[in-house]
Amino acid sequence: MTTKDLIAQIHKKKSFLCIGLDTDLEKIPTYLLSEEDPIFSFNKAIIDATHQFAVAYKPNTAFYEACGRKGWKSLTKTIDYLNKNYPEIFTIADAKRGDIGNTSSMYAKAFLQEMGFDSVTVAPYMGKDSVEPFLQFRDKHAILLALTSNEGAFDFQTLEIDNTTLYKKVIEISKDWKNSERLMYVVGATKAEYLAEIRKIIPDSFLLVPGVGAQGGSLVDVCKYGMNKNVGLLVNSSRGIIYASESSNFPEIAAAKAEVIQREMAKQMENL
Amino acid sequence: MTTKDLIAQIHKKKSFLCIGLDTDLEKIPTYLLSEEDPIFSFNKAIIDATHQFAVAYKPNTAFYEACGRKGWKSLTKTIDYLNKNYPEIFTIADAKRGDIGNTSSMYAKAFLQEMGFDSVTVAPYMGKDSVEPFLQFRDKHAILLALTSNEGAFDFQTLEIDNTTLYKKVIEISKDWKNSERLMYVVGATKAEYLAEIRKIIPDSFLLVPGVGAQGGSLVDVCKYGMNKNVGLLVNSSRGIIYASESSNFPEIAAAKAEVIQREMAKQMENL
Numbered sequence: 001m002t003t004k005d006l007i008a009q010i011h012k013k014k015s016f017l018c019i020g021l022d023t024d025l026e027k028i029p030t031y032l033l034s035e036e037d038p039i040f041s042f043n044k045a046i047i048d049a050t051h052q053f054a055v056a057y058k059p060n061t062a063f064y065e066a067c068g069r070k071g072w073k074s075l076t077k078t079i080d081y082l083n084k085n086y087p088e089i090f091t092i093a094d095a096k097r098g099d100i101g102n103t104s105s106m107y108a109k110a111f112l113q114e115m116g117f118d119s120v121t122v123a124p125y126m127g128k129d130s131v132e133p134f135l136q137f138r139d140k141h142a143i144l145l146a147l148t149s150n151e152g153a154f155d156f157q158t159l160e161i162d163n164t165t166l167y168k169k170v171i172e173i174s175k176d177w178k179n180s181e182r183l184m185y186v187v188g189a190t191k192a193e194y195l196a197e198i199r200k201i202i203p204d205s206f207l208l209v210p211g212v213g214a215q216g217g218s219l220v221d222v223c224k225y226g227m228n229k230n231v232g233l234l235v236n237s238s239r240g241i242i243y244a245s246e247s248s249n250f251p252e253i254a255a256a257k258a259e260v261i262q263r264e265m266a267k268q269m270e271n272l
Numbered sequence: 273m274t275t276k277d278l279i280a281q282i283h284k285k286k287s288f289l290c291i292g293l294d295t296d297l298e299k300i301p302t303y304l305l306s307e308e309d310p311i312f313s314f315n316k317a318i319i320d321a322t323h324q325f326a327v328a329y330k331p332n333t334a335f336y337e338a339c340g341r342k343g344w345k346s347l348t349k350t351i352d353y354l355n356k357n358y359p360e361i362f363t364i365a366d367a368k369r370g371d372i373g374n375t376s377s378m379y380a381k382a383f384l385q386e387m388g389f390d391s392v393t394v395a396p397y398m399g400k401d402s403v404e405p406f407l408q409f410r411d412k413h414a415i416l417l418a419l420t421s422n423e424g425a426f427d428f429q430t431l432e433i434d435n436t437t438l439y440k441k442v443i444e445i446s447k448d449w450k451n452s453e454r455l456m457y458v459v460g461a462t463k464a465e466y467l468a469e470i471r472k473i474i475p476d477s478f479l480l481v482p483g484v485g486a487q488g489g490s491l492v493d494v495c496k497y498g499m500n501k502n503v504g505l506l507v508n509s510s511r512g513i514i515y516a517s518e519s520s521n522f523p524e525i526a527a528a529k530a531e532v533i534q535r536e537m538a539k540q541m542e543n544l
């Protein structure tokens with residue numbers, strides 16, 4: 001998907017909500033467990049109920065790998081379902097991959113070409129040749145970890161380095177990589193004030209923002225510091241939406257939760 | 273596997289060779305492609321032919337994920353085969369994972385518990401709570417990326433930070449994490465002289481060393497700067513062994529290549 005199409009969808013739906021499909025067999029309604037593929041059944045129900053309020057879905061691969069081959073099948077079915085039924089939706093494989101060049105190429109092909117995701121999250125530690133293979137596909141994107149939303153973000157990402165911090169250095173250096181216009185960045189909402197600094201380096205890039213809701217970040221602050229003229233944000237919510245109900249009405253409750261966020265987003269977009 | 277058992281195996285075989293199972297359908301002998309599971313058939317043949325010269329096998333997950341569900345099955349069959357037939361061998365899932373705490377737990381369970389690998393490689397960028405979940409299993413290990421063997425290693429890992437470098441900071445800080453005695457570290461052979469500095473910080477830890485052979489590193493230098501009283505090294509070779517022949521004699525040729533390296537290793541161990 002082109003960035004232009006993503007922006008058009010955001011304006012059409014008045015939403016920049018990304019729903020995280022962190023689907024865990026221990027957390028989904030128990031009556032689904034008798035189905036042939038409970039994870040896919042859950043995802044399908046969530047997607048069908050919430051797609052008008054969301055512009056992106058983000059399965060985290062850990063939850064699928066934890067179920068082995070079966071999980072991989074559920075993931076494949078989920079992305080196939082999205083691509084077939086909601087081709088306007090932006091899809092993110094939250095895989096946080098990164099390896100030496102030829103190996104990163106294998107990951108890039110797996111997620112962007114074979115499975116057909118629009119984007120994949122990538123870890124920066126191994127540098128340029130570990131990330132560039134994810135940037136070689138037209139209309140596909142790599143979403144680079146810059147400042148994550150967890151406690152451990154302060155172990156290395158915020159260390160001072162050359163009169164700046166590591167996460168800013170990651171963003172600055174990555175701008176010179178080949179096809180860097182296909183880069184987006186992960187910036188956690190729990191540190192919304194950092195977004196202002198980041199916008200000085202990358203005013204136009206899209207930011208994937210986890211940590212609103214369950215992890216304590218505020219949507220208003222994220223918009224205040226991080227929104228640009230094209231919105232430029234994908235704000236993720238996972239648990240707060242998909243696990244809002246444990247009973248058979250979970251799709252409706254998820255939709256209601258997603259709509260609340262979408263309305264807040266529409267309000268924030270009025271400031272554009 | 274305990275570190276003690278790994279050391280015992282190294283002394284018994286006079287080898288600290290790790291063979292990388294970077295099994296690529298485009299590189300294995302073409303006659304295998306008619307088999308039901310060509311990747312597993314190739315791995316089995318390599319393992320059966322080389323196990324007396326190697327103490328560890330390291331499938332890189334990218335090569336398996338690139339084949340989707342089928343690839344995941346090949347990976348499962350490979351680790352099952354190793355655990356059943358060669359339980360004395362140390363196994364490494366070269367997955368370079370790392371995510372927020374509860375998500376890292378899913379990866380840790382998948383590789384260390386469900387699949388039964390002895391260890392998994394982990395990326396440090398997201399810090400303590402992204403790595404500790406991999407350290408909670410008795411007799412299992414996380415192998416943390418410190419200084420990798422690729423060009424991109426110089427983008428961030430060697431940046432100066434607090435009068436040291438990022439990769440040394442990663443090692444130093446990780447020593448304080450819970451169950452850090454279960455940590456090993458990836459240190460590329462292409463920068464063997466760096467090993468001396470690293471040994472000042474972690475004299476006793478095991479180092480997984482990629483980049484000998486195809487990537488240009490020297491075994492003699494790695495041993496000179498990196499070997500400790502318990503050897504403390506796992507030196508990886510992938511392409512130089514597994515793709516040494518493209519015909520049906522590939523297992524014998526792989527064994528011959530592995531034996532050459534094992535003999536060099538035995539010679540280096542005489543210096544202990």
